[in-house]
Amino acid sequence: MSQSVTSQSAAKPSQFGxxxxxxxxxxxxxxxxxxxxxGVGVGAGLSSHIQWGLIALLLFVVVNYAxxxxxxGPRQAKDRVVTSLVWACFIIAVVPLYSLxxxxxxxxxxxxxxxxxxxxxxxxxxxxxxxGVYHALVGTVEQVALASLMAVPIGLLTAxxxxxxxxxxxxxxxxxxxxxxxxxxxIVAGLFVLSFWILILGFGYSGFAGSLALAILxxxxxxxxxxxxxxxxxxxxxxxxxxxxVPKWRTIIKVVLPTSIxxxxxxxxxxxxxxxGETAPVLLLVFGNQLINFNPFSxxxxxxxxxxxxxxxxxxxxSYDRAWAAALVLIAFVMILNLVARGIARWKAPTxxxx
Amino acid sequence: xxxxxxxxxxxxxSAYYGAHxxxxxxxxxxxxxxxxxxxxxxxxxxxxxxRTLNRMHEVVPGGRVEGKVLLDDxxxxxxxxxxxxxxxxVGMVFQRPNPFPTMSIYDNVAAGLRLNGVAKxxxxxxALVEKSLKGANLWxxxxxxxxxxxxxxxxxxxxxxxxxxxxAVEPQVLLMDEPCSALDPxxxxxxxxxxxxxxxxxxxxxxxxxxxxxxxxxxxxxxxxLAAVGKPGKLVEIDETQRIFSNPSVQATEDYISGxxx
Numbered sequence: 001m002s003q004s005v006t007s008q009s010a011a012k013p014s015q016f017g018x019x020x021x022x023x024x025x026x027x028x029x030x031x032x033x034x035x036x037x038x039g040v041g042v043g044a045g046l047s048s049h050i051q052w053g054l055i056a057l058l059l060f061v062v063v064n065y066a067x068x069x070x071x072x073g074p075r076q077a078k079d080r081v082v083t084s085l086v087w088a089c090f091i092i093a094v095v096p097l098y099s100l101x102x103x104x105x106x107x108x109x110x111x112x113x114x115x116x117x118x119x120x121x122x123x124x125x126x127x128x129x130x131x132g133v134y135h136a137l138v139g140t141v142e143q144v145a146l147a148s149l150m151a152v153p154i155g156l157l158t159a160x161x162x163x164x165x166x167x168x169x170x171x172x173x174x175x176x177x178x179x180x181x182x183x184x185x186x187i188v189a190g191l192f193v194l195s196f197w198i199l200i201l202g203f204g205y206s207g208f209a210g211s212l213a214l215a216i217l218x219x220x221x222x223x224x225x226x227x228x229x230x231x232x233x234x235x236x237x238x239x240x241x242x243x244x245x246v247p248k249w250r251t252i253i254k255v256v257l258p259t260s261i262x263x264x265x266x267x268x269x270x271x272x273x274x275x276x277g278e279t280a281p282v283l284l285l286v287f288g289n290q291l292i293n294f295n296p297f298s299x300x301x302x303x304x305x306x307x308x309x310x311x312x313x314x315x316x317x318x319s320y321d322r323a324w325a326a327a328l329v330l331i332a333f334v335m336i337l338n339l340v341a342r343g344i345a346r347w348k349a350p351t352x353x354x355x
Numbered sequence: 356x357x358x359x360x361x362x363x364x365x366x367x368x369s370a371y372y373g374a375h376x377x378x379x380x381x382x383x384x385x386x387x388x389x390x391x392x393x394x395x396x397x398x399x400x401x402x403x404x405x406r407t408l409n410r411m412h413e414v415v416p417g418g419r420v421e422g423k424v425l426l427d428d429x430x431x432x433x434x435x436x437x438x439x440x441x442x443x444x445v446g447m448v449f450q451r452p453n454p455f456p457t458m459s460i461y462d463n464v465a466a467g468l469r470l471n472g473v474a475k476x477x478x479x480x481x482a483l484v485e486k487s488l489k490g491a492n493l494w495x496x497x498x499x500x501x502x503x504x505x506x507x508x509x510x511x512x513x514x515x516x517x518x519x520x521x522x523a524v525e526p527q528v529l530l531m532d533e534p535c536s537a538l539d540p541x542x543x544x545x546x547x548x549x550x551x552x553x554x555x556x557x558x559x560x561x562x563x564x565x566x567x568x569x570x571x572x573x574x575x576x577x578x579x580x581l582a583a584v585g586k587p588g589k590l591v592e593i594d595e596t597q598r599i600f601s602n603p604s605v606q607a608t609e610d611y612i613s614g615x616x617x
Contacts, residue, residue, distance in 0.1 A: 167416060234453070236449060236451060236453040237453055237455060237456070238414075239411065239414065239449065239453075240449065240453045240454075240455070240517070240520075241455075241466070241470060242411065242414055242442060243409065243411055243442055243446065243447035243449075243521070244442065244443070244446070244466065244467040244470065244471075244520065244521070244524055245439050245440065245441075245442040245443030245444075245467065245471060245524060246439070246466075246467070246470040246471055247439050250470050250471070250472070251470070254469075254470050255455055255457075255470070258457040259455070259456055259457055
């Protein structure tokens with residue numbers, strides 16, 4: 001029975017059927033385009049590989065469109081063009097990222113070892129090899145931790161106020177200033193803390209001064225992301241809790257925040273990642289240090305981005321190696337934080353089906 | 356531990372959303388240990404009125420109420436009345452099942468007590484959870500997976516879980532806002548049977564769009580209507596369900612029930 005139907009439809013094209021290209025067509029066209037692009041590049045003596053790529057890309061889009069339009073029709077052709085454009089954009093976006101990670105790893109692993117991670121620059125001549133990143137790692141961890149300790153509670157509470165309580169003028173004003181703060185450049189935050197904390201109040205350079213500026217940069221990011229996450233919590237859950245006779249503050253703590261904790265964690269971690277790479281406030285407020293200083297509240301410290309800057313500025317092969325290795329440590333640090341955040345988010349996220 | 360069901364006396368009640376008058380001058384009596392059904396076209400203020408009965412109306416920004424709601428002679432809107440205490444006495448079940456997604460079945464039922472910070476021994480809490488789930492006819496289906504998330508249940512089971520959660524705090528009145536509108540007929544039947552059992556212990560008020568449901572489950576029925584879109588909703592009449600469905604005293608009620616409008 002089913003066979004007769006199949007043979008029938010094969011004999012007579014169905015109302016909805018149409019001619020289709022084989023599934024491997026785009027791959028073949030892409031291959032041909034790359035080959036032709038390379039051929040043209042070599043033939044015409046174009047030195048830039050980017051030009052080869054662009055020729056191949058253009059060729060791919062045009063040929064793909066023409067072939068599909070001829071065989072499948074104009075609508076399918078447009079679909080193919082847009083699909084290939086999206087892929088092209090994705091590749092263009094990924095190439096620099098890949099290249100960045102690749103060259104950082106390639107140049108960073110040269111001096112990255114246990115010794116590098118556990119030693120400071122104490123007594124190391126900048127032009128010579130040796131030395132390490134330990135003091136900068138300590139500084140980064142302490143400054144970021146202090147900044148997070150200040151910014152996360154303030155940001156969380158602000159977001160809770162805006163979503164759960166904020167009505168009228170005050171809420172609008174807070175939203176406006178949070179938006180403004182999002183746009184504050186890090187050097188401006190650094191200058192503000194410099195003039196207020198160090199010049200007016202007279203405290204010296206310290207990791208804590210740096211974390212003050214970092215907290216200023218972090219708060220708006222935390223507020224914004226937390227706000228969005230809290231808005232996603234369905235109102236029905238709040239009402240369900242209130243209808244049980246649960247006070248509003250308990251509803252927020254026990255129902256609203258746990259429901260959105262996954263997203264909030266991700267947002268906080270993105271904010272942490274953002275401030276971890278800040279150099280300007282550290283330059284102005286933490287001053288930089290060759291030695292290990294565990295106390296963030298007094299005396300100059302270093303930090304990873306500052307260390308990269310400092311080693312690069314020293315301008316000799318040994319310090320370049322150290323700069324790359326420190327950059328790799330910085331990337332790994334942020335990446336590990338992100339992975340941890342993802343893990344927490346997945347672990348804490350509400351499960352819709354738990355059968 | 357049978358709850359003391361209470362009588363509700365509403366007099367001259369109007370509810371607003373900001374400047375908009377949603378329901379106007381409603382007076383009625385809800386008898387204890389019975390089921391009262393609210394019917395009427397969409398937008399006539401049935402749900403709004405229901406939510407004024409446990410002060411959930413004012414949760415909506417701009418929501419405000421005038422008039423009196425007496426629960427056994429105590430005005431819910433009197434000075435110094437704490438809405439949180441009112442809501443513990445007058446429980447509510449919503450249109451869409453809304454179990455807490457982060458909590459297990461057990462924790463959902465225990466939520467009312469836990470979230471209120473009422474400390475109970477584990478054994479006491481276990482007994483209460485079992486009693487509430489049995490009361491909601493859900494115990495046999497979930498007793499082996501109390502630790503699983505409540506959101507993993509089917510829609511009908513979730514709604515019964517929400518009923519179990521609501522009765523776990525031992526309210527005296529249970530308000531139900533279209534509790535079956537998101538459920539299939541079999542789950543609806545399960546919830547309706549449950550309502551029949553619960554009225555032995557609670558005063559029940561149910562909003563429904565399903566006339567047959569009102570006829571099946573309720574002892575008394577109130578018909579709400581509004582003059583036009585944008586006009587406030589009003590109570591047309593309230594009477595024994597049998598009378599409303601056979602021989603209503605107002606023509607509009609008969610028209611609505613027989614499907615001539617609405």
